[in-house]
Amino acid sequence: MPTPTSNLPENEGPSPDGQSRRSFLRSAVAASGLAALAASLAPLRHLNDFPSLEQFLQKYYKELTPEEMAKVLKRIEDEVEQQYGLRPQVRDLKPMNGVEFVYALNLTRCIGCRKCVHACVAENNESRNPEIQYIRVVRLPHGSLDLDKAEHNYNPELVPEKGYFYMPVQCQQCKNPPCVKVCPVHATWQDADGITVIDYDWCIGCRYCAAACPYWARHFNFTKPTIPKERLNPDMAYLGNRPRRQGVMEKCHFCVQRTRVGRYPACVEVCPVGARKFGNILDPESEVSYILRTKRVFVQLKEELGTSPRFFYYFDV
């Protein structure tokens, strides 16, 4: 096999000198090639989120036996403790029987203070840098629900402003969720209580669900999330607020770590004007059942898309 320099006259003929020069050149080319390869892979030294073999081989959520699940939960607790110096409690909470959660938000009352946004970040261990927030509050001019007129960068110090109303948008927990349909690996699904959840340990990070979501509810961990140690919420659920890894999707899950044990979501509790209502639509006595029964007008955002949100906007008058 000729080497790159076989056109040179000294490489002609089978002289022992030519042979050794040729093999020397060949090994020099091979060695410098390997060195260049190694150099180009050098940034992998900064790898800070490499999966352990156990994490790499972890089975799909729905295929884990209770024993395997217990092991996984313990492993997650160990990992969190190691990283944040705080032992959390991570639970695998299943939907409750006879419960379907529905959210109702009073647009007449909302003043756009964004307290819900920050309560959500704190409750759900959302990354502070880069910033991930499940709730986006937009300001709209009176009289229009056209989101192309939405102002995302209004100043929450100045609210409420004359001539505007405020609309918080988060995951609408659709009955026909486009995000679930498009996920190529079943990493996201709708549970019996109507909450669309994500298995953060199964998501491959293709972001197809983010493209599919009409409500911009899905948020991606473009790098390893950072949460201050002293701010970590140690009350965690596997499908809920446990710390996420780099490269996976997350979104509002109606605070499963709270709502599946009978508490309100953090955003409902924090709202200073009582604009946020949450409850079980299957229970005719619940507040949300009453609202949907009695209000003459309520709005499902982008109803024409057929996603059928479990999130309703309503008005006092």
Next chain:
Amino acid sequence: MRQAVRNYLVFLSRSGRLAFVGDWRYYAWMGVLTVFCLLGLNAYARQFAHGLIVTGMSDEVSWGVYIANFTFLVGVAAAAVMMVIPVYIYNNEELHDLVIFGELLAVAAILMCLAFVTVDLGRPDRFWHLIPGIGQFNFPASMLSWDVLVLNGYLLLNVHICGYLLYCRYRGQTPGKWFYIPFVFIAIVWAVSIHTVTAFLYVGLGGRPFWNSAIVGPRFLASAFTAGPALIILAMQVVRRVTASAPAGDAARLRGERGASQTPRSRSAALGDLDLLARHLAELASVPPETRRNILAGAMVLEAKAGDVLLRQGETDKESFFVLKGRVVVQREEGGRFRVTRSLGPGEQFGEISALAGTPRTGTAIAEEPSLILSLPADSLRKLMATPRMNKIIRSRMSERLLITDRALMTLRSIVQVSMLINVFLLANEVFKEFYSGNLHVASSKYLFLGLHGHHALVPWIWTAIVFNLVAMVLLVLPVSRSLKWLNLTCVLCIVGIWIEKGMGLVIPGFIPTPLGDLVEYRPSLNETLVCFGIWAFGLLCYTVFLRMSVPILQGRLSKANEQ
């Protein structure tokens, strides 16, 4: 069985070794590509460690140039069928040998596609979740799972077809029709499916009105069948130049060395000369007398003395030759040395490749003893090849079987021409619908074409694409693009125009503004750009290696017969 495996391994290792052999231009080209590959790998290693934050993507614009390139390249891969259809359905002979190059391009394009989706993943370590049976495959609900199936299926189909045909050529066997013709037809349907499925990735998203349009699928096919064959036109000329040319200086130098006196005497050919040829070439009997008379127009008989030069390496003339009597050697100059490549007796032919393809002569033919040579103009040769038996014998004898004719390129030109007209028409339809109705969903189109609320990063790009497409369309319609120089310019305009239009111009505006009306622009980062260059270099590297291995097999220079 064991012997078969051994044979196959020998074939693989022999053709694989070819990838490391070449002249300095080959090494320079491969070296440059390797450097780009390594730069891309370096950039990807950085992304692997730090996450997709090193790209320009964000929650607002969550897909970028990776998916844009992916979309473009699926089209290039699908376009390989535009070579297959004329050959296998309409029996277009001139495109025959190009089919393999088209399919090898498809293989390289699919490899690039797979690389582009892989680098786009947030957790590439979890790729196995996508493997049906092992992971959780959301089929048939997710269009992405369809894409995984059709892309990998298309890769296997093309690898099988190319690999089988090349291996048969290597062994000197006639390919068994049942081993590849059914797959060829499956591949034709499959090619349409890979691009339709990729269009459905976007079309199926109700929440993104810019994509949620039935015309995206047809537009994808039209633009693919424009850009794909355009790329093949350019690639084939490179292949032709690299494999079939001799340096221009050689002819002059040869003439200088040997003197110009040794040109043989010639006279017009007569029917009797054809009878003489028929004695050595039985297939000639199948040519009807009328055709025989026709081909005599411009035909000459050369009465050569020993040492007379019949044709010279590097020259471009349009005759092909049959030996009527005597013996002719063909020699080739390589790196200052002469090598006899063939020795021909009565009934045998030479010079037909250059005659048909218009390429420079690849060798010099010299009469070894006093000989009679029939010289036919290219047109007469084509007439002769119109009868099936002559066609078969001439084709099977083509010593260098690689035939890239200008006619084949012109067939591709007409494919590009029609596709570009349809592509521009469909684009106009889309633009009309968006702007004339003027509903609330026009925001993304406004952003793309005119800019929105002071944001207009894509405006110069899309107008460049539109100008390129329109200029290319006009050039394609005009006869001027029959000249290769203009055709090449047109092809470059098509490729660049469509890359912008359906890559950046389709993927990015779908995200702008966001479903909540927020306007955040996207600009690929340097790191992201380096990864893209790396993958393109990798694809070109693969395609170069594929060609490096397949051309000698098609030419018959690498075959089982010359195994040692």
